[in-house]
Amino acid sequence: MILKATLLGKHLAQHPFHQIQLLDAGVELSGPKETRIIAFNQIVSFSCKRGLIWGEIEFILSHENAISLHGTEWQATVQFYDQLVINWQEWSKDILVHATKHLEKQILSINALSNRDCWLPQKEFIRLAKELDNTYESLPFPEERIGEFKALSELDYLLQQWQHEGIERWHEHNNEWAIKIRHTHANFFERFPFILDPSQFYVVLQQEPSMLVLGSAGSGKSTALIARASWLLYQHELALDTLQPLFLPLLPDDILLMAADSPSKQRLELIRRTFNDRTVNQLDLKTPYELAFYLLKQTSKKTLNLFSLLNDTEEREKWLLQTWQHLCSTKKPFAKLWRNWLSNQYEWEIIAGDFWLEPDIAIRMGARLDRWLKHLRFEKANKTANDALIVLEKSKQSHSSAAHEASQQSDINEKNELAVANDIPDHALLAPDEAQVIAERKLFAPLLKAWKDKIKSEQAIDEPDALIQALKAVGRAKFVTPWRHILIDTYQEFSLLARLLLKGLKEKSAGGHFLYCADDAQILTVGQTPAGIDELIEEAKLKPEENVVYELEHDYRLSPDIRKLTDTFINQNPNQQIKPYLVIDDKPSKLGAFAVKLMAPKHQNAIYTSPDINVLDLLDKLSGFAPKSSQVLFTAQYLYQIPEIIISLKSRWPHLNFIFKPFNQLHGVESDFTFVFGLQQFGDSFPAFIRDTALEKHLLPIMESFLDAEMRRWMYVAMTRAKYSTWLLHDIEKPSIFINELNGYGAKQIK
Numbered sequence: 001m002i003l004k005a006t007l008l009g010k011h012l013a014q015h016p017f018h019q020i021q022l023l024d025a026g027v028e029l030s031g032p033k034e035t036r037i038i039a040f041n042q043i044v045s046f047s048c049k050r051g052l053i054w055g056e057i058e059f060i061l062s063h064e065n066a067i068s069l070h071g072t073e074w075q076a077t078v079q080f081y082d083q084l085v086i087n088w089q090e091w092s093k094d095i096l097v098h099a100t101k102h103l104e105k106q107i108l109s110i111n112a113l114s115n116r117d118c119w120l121p122q123k124e125f126i127r128l129a130k131e132l133d134n135t136y137e138s139l140p141f142p143e144e145r146i147g148e149f150k151a152l153s154e155l156d157y158l159l160q161q162w163q164h165e166g167i168e169r170w171h172e173h174n175n176e177w178a179i180k181i182r183h184t185h186a187n188f189f190e191r192f193p194f195i196l197d198p199s200q201f202y203v204v205l206q207q208e209p210s211m212l213v214l215g216s217a218g219s220g221k222s223t224a225l226i227a228r229a230s231w232l233l234y235q236h237e238l239a240l241d242t243l244q245p246l247f248l249p250l251l252p253d254d255i256l257l258m259a260a261d262s263p264s265k266q267r268l269e270l271i272r273r274t275f276n277d278r279t280v281n282q283l284d285l286k287t288p289y290e291l292a293f294y295l296l297k298q299t300s301k302k303t304l305n306l307f308s309l310l311n312d313t314e315e316r317e318k319w320l321l322q323t324w325q326h327l328c329s330t331k332k333p334f335a336k337l338w339r340n341w342l343s344n345q346y347e348w349e350i351i352a353g354d355f356w357l358e359p360d361i362a363i364r365m366g367a368r369l370d371r372w373l374k375h376l377r378f379e380k381a382n383k384t385a386n387d388a389l390i391v392l393e394k395s396k397q398s399h400s401s402a403a404h405e406a407s408q409q410s411d412i413n414e415k416n417e418l419a420v421a422n423d424i425p426d427h428a429l430l431a432p433d434e435a436q437v438i439a440e441r442k443l444f445a446p447l448l449k450a451w452k453d454k455i456k457s458e459q460a461i462d463e464p465d466a467l468i469q470a471l472k473a474v475g476r477a478k479f480v481t482p483w484r485h486i487l488i489d490t491y492q493e494f495s496l497l498a499r500l501l502l503k504g505l506k507e508k509s510a511g512g513h514f515l516y517c518a519d520d521a522q523i524l525t526v527g528q529t530p531a532g533i534d535e536l537i538e539e540a541k542l543k544p545e546e547n548v549v550y551e552l553e554h555d556y557r558l559s560p561d562i563r564k565l566t567d568t569f570i571n572q573n574p575n576q577q578i579k580p581y582l583v584i585d586d587k588p589s590k591l592g593a594f595a596v597k598l599m600a601p602k603h604q605n606a607i608y609t610s611p612d613i614n615v616l617d618l619l620d621k622l623s624g625f626a627p628k629s630s631q632v633l634f635t636a637q638y639l640y641q642i643p644e645i646i647i648s649l650k651s652r653w654p655h656l657n658f659i660f661k662p663f664n665q666l667h668g669v670e671s672d673f674t675f676v677f678g679l680q681q682f683g684d685s686f687p688a689f690i691r692d693t694a695l696e697k698h699l700l701p702i703m704e705s706f707l708d709a710e711m712r713r714w715m716y717v718a719m720t721r722a723k724y725s726t727w728l729l730h731d732i733e734k735p736s737i738f739i740n741e742l743n744g745y746g747a748k749q750i751k
């Protein structure tokens, strides 16, 4: 059947098509310049309209495209339209059967997946999401037509639910499964020191090959990590039938626990002891240095020892101070250089004669020597790691080196501009004077040599060398990662080298599982930035489309008020991942009975600001109400800022346990009460510019754009250690600028 525009119609319509012919499953439109076939499966709808004089047939195609034929005689148009409707309906009826089967098949596939009595790994979910997209793309007519068919609408509704709420449904499925497992194995979970909350259970039971768990201070990350280790080993005991055998039974040797450094390792040790699980206590727990050392031992026949000074900060600082003092007393030029440098750079008052033995100087040197030397020790290895990373990036993005450098330079410029906007003083931003860098290198060279000699005398290896060599060992073709599960705590503190090593282990792991726990607000290492959290997320992924980040939902250390205060404080820096104010949810939730059963949380109930002269008074009061053996943390930027009188008066409050730690060693530390010292704006002021030497400016990454970003994190960590109360002790005349700010957020002021 053919419908043609009339001569006058053609002339008035000025349209590309003058004729339409009905085909078996479509229509053909033709005009003087083009002919176009429109198949029924392209058409969303069509209509027949009557204009003032002429008829018109219009077809709506997908994506709201319209094609029409104008200028046809009205009666003929109606006849053609009626026949078109008949053909279209017959075709649609026939095709509906296929479409229904197509959608039903997809529903069956979803049901099969969601009815699985097991953890649904994310890769399955991603596969399903892709399948769903394809389902709609491969329908025999445009998706917009689904609503016309009642039979399809219902199927479509079910599919759409999965398409739009897939993530929630996926989590729901896994949560429900987790609840079931928790009930089935209630006897086992009751052995834990706490009843885990649903988000912790999720982390414990999940079976993803790689997951990054984020959570703020006290959200129970380390606890969940140890609970997971215990659960993994328990499966070995049971060889459960009810679980899909995604995990083969595990032996303790298959699991490696990791923490960023000695303080966080000690904390993890403490937590695992509370679990009272002999096998968990036997699990390998290593710092990156120990991991590198272990890998080297496995792959090399040389005699090698762990360097004695690396795991004990106190001993290391003591050794460095003694070595520095020895160098000063035996090498006059060395002592002269240091005398000039300390008096010029720091404006310290240096006495004539043996200044290095002066208690006032000596007390300030240990921590500083350790910090300065560390930058030099890691210099070469960091450069190697950075080069490796740049090569990796380049091969990934096939960026020209010029473009890469240009973008880095523009980042630096941008950061500098921001820094200026934030009133960061110019001296902190100026490129270090090269002559000064060389002079400082000379200053440290004898100390660095003494350090290397000591390592040699112990037949040991330094951390950066160990990490670089381990990286090479892991990179060898034959290397296979020996652990099936690597559970990593305080991941935010892992150095670039350590992270590269883990990356290597991941690449060489056949079907291994990696769990990373991190909090960007707790980055204490100078030079590590919170922007790195995005890198951590990238590293935790196996494939780019995966989203393996999971957040813990509760807070066990801080009360909602304190949580709000500390979060407001850290969130001032827009580069930190914004922390929502979480509260303990004691009400029944849709996740069942777990939330109700949460143990009564221990809550920090106050942060006080007080002039430091009140300290003895406060301690007396504290001793009156603190339970016996309470842990009392004393912390400051430098330990010597803690008044001596307190250290010597430990015997005055014998029933309290005192811990002394500088801010940068507070990873994972937990106390009942915390006293923070040195909050002043003079001398060793806080916050301070930590890059106070030319070498530091030269070797450390560029400063973060937000003013005092690093010190803000130190303060945040110090304030979030205590389960009960924190006192921020400040100078009465010149308090730290943070004090005023915190008072504004609700810290309680003691006059």
Ligand SMILES: Nc1ncnc2c1ncn2[C@@H]1O[C@H](COP(=O)(O)OP(=O)(O)OP(=O)(O)O)[C@@H](O)[C@H]1O
Pocket: 194, 195, 196, 197, 200, 215, 216, 217, 218, 219, 220, 221, 222, 223, 224, 519, 522, 556, 557, 598, 599, 601, 667, 668, 669, 670, 720
């Ligand atoms: N489910 C729970 N019920 C009760 N208390 C818990 C629970 N989980 C953890 N805790 C307690 O909460 C405190 C904080 O836990 P944990 O150290 O695991 O948190 P975290 O997130 O690792 O903290 P941080 O990041 O500050 O190191 C600890 O005292 C721990 O014993």
